[in-house]
Amino acid sequence: MSEPDRAPSGFADLSRSELAILVPELLLSGHLIDRSGMAHSIAAFGREGMAEVAIEEWQVASPVYTRRMQRALGFTGDGVETIFKGLQLDIGAPPQFMDFRYRVHDHRHGEFWLDHCGALADVEPMGESYVRSMCHDIEDPTFDATALATNPHAQVRPIHRPPRVPADRHPVCAWTVVIDDSHVPPPVPANFETVARSQAAQVVLDPIDPLDPGLGDYAGPLLSDLRFGDFSRSALIRMADEVCLQHHLLTLGFLIAVGARAEDAAAADIGRRQFAGIAGLTAERLRLALGLGDDDAALAQVLRRHPAWNPLCYTGVRVDHAEIGVRVRIPKRSGAMTDKVWPALIDATHLAPLDAMARGVNPRFTVHVIDDTDDELAVGFLLAEKPFAESGEVAITRFSTGANFQFADRGIPLPLTVI
Known part of the structure; x- marks a missing residue:
């Protein structure tokens, strides 16, 4: 077994309360990947091309990571309750920002609606054509792709959805989920097997310790909201690592879709821009969520928790982190390098995502190469005299209302399982 396979979790030294803060942050970060990636897709391929990229990335990624989370948290099944539990731990539906509400009628029938949709808040100012692209063109095939991870005969269909009429219609959308053996499963997307066989899909993570205080699974009733502090420290570590894999699997789908539409150099440039935009905003949110400062110690903490790594x-x-400062060592052989996801987009001449991460902690940080060998790229960070201007990639991602979104304590969640 190689050295990376024996690495402990990067979240293993965090407390249960810190992890309960971190997991929803990671879910929101995963959702905001598209605020960065789709902006550059629009520039390269137009609105219709952007929608095609979004459909393809979610179709190939979400069934893979949905099944992983079901196995990890012990809520495998083939009914609507299992579908809804999966959505609660999916970067496509981060808690509160995408405020899904659920109703289970029976094993094969249910509904959900959104009391708040951060994605719609981001897109509505762009006009009706973009709303239709997201809420019609993209949602129809991707909701079904997520549901079929639980049951191939599940279909998600709208009761109503945007464009909103009237303009302040609430809830913003509502959908039915029906499982019927007569439903014909949609065709398998072209690149699904590539993602399903990826190194990210096959990663084996440490099992949850059943003796750890707190919930060790989600095998109980469907809850109206997940209160992450109710889960055990061991379960939260597993969740955090699984959510980071969701980031990589979605990015893999994105890079495959972009690569089918652009030459290699142009596709890599789009990938790096996507990476830089979400890298910087995520670093900033992690620093604030964990109550960290803006020095080397804070930088090391943020980099250790960053989903890119x-x-x-x-x-x-x-x-x-030592007296000489913070060092990041990126090996040139790993599962991520094999999959050609985020770490593979970094080399000695392409360091913008690392600069963005560091400047999410302190705008004066700048990255420099320490060593570049056949085995690894090693970089360090220095403080410049004056702060750097925010990069265009981060500024684009900050367009989302998710940039400043604050999670709220909703108290004790209610069970929704039909008795």
């Missing part, structure tokens, strides 16, 4: 058994990335 986790799970460690997949990326092999090391973050060291």
Whole structure:
């Protein structure tokens, strides 16, 4: 077994309360990947091409990571309750920002609606054509792709959805989920097997310790909201690593879709821009969520928790902090390098995503190469005299209302399972 395979979780030294803060942050970060990626897709391929990229990336990624989370948290099944539990732990539906509400009628019938949709808040100012692209063109095939991970005969269909009439219609949308053996499953997307056989899909993470205080699974009733602090520390570590894999799997789908539409150099440039935009905003939110400062110690903490570098058994990335400063070591052989996801987009001449991460902690940080060998790229960070201007990629991602979104304590969640 290689060294990266034996790496402990990058979240293993966090407390249960810190992890309960971190997991919803990671879910929101995963959702905001598209605020960065789709902006550059529009520039390269137009609105219709952007919609095609979004459909393809979610179709190939969401069934893979949905099944992973079901197995990890012990809620495998073939009914609507299992579908809804999966959505609660899906970067496509981060809690509160995408405020899904659920109703289960029976094993094969249910409804959900959104009391708040952060994605719609981002897109409505862009006009009706973009709303239709998201709420019609993209949602129809991708909702079904997520549901069929649980049951191939599940169909998600709208009761109503945007464009909103009247303009302040609430809830913003509502959908039925029906499982019927007569439903014909949609065709398997062209690149699904590539993602399903990826290194990210095959990563084996540490099992949840059943003796750890708190909930060790989600095998109980469907809850109106997940209160992450109710889960055990071990379960939260597993969730965090699984959510980071969702980031990588979605990015893999994105890069495959972009690569089918652009020459290699142009596709890599779009990938790096997507990476830089979400890298910087995520670093900033992680720093604030964990109550960190803006010095080297804070930078090291943020880099260790960043989804780009986790799970460690997949990326092999090391973050060291010593008197000489913070060092990041990116191995040139790892599962992430094989899949050609985020770490593979970094080299000695393409460091913008690392600059963006560091400047999410302190705008004066700048990255520099320490060593570049056949085995690894090692970089360090220095403080410049004056702060750098925010990069265009981060500024684009900050367009989302998710940039400043605040999670709220909703108290004790209600069970929704039909008795």
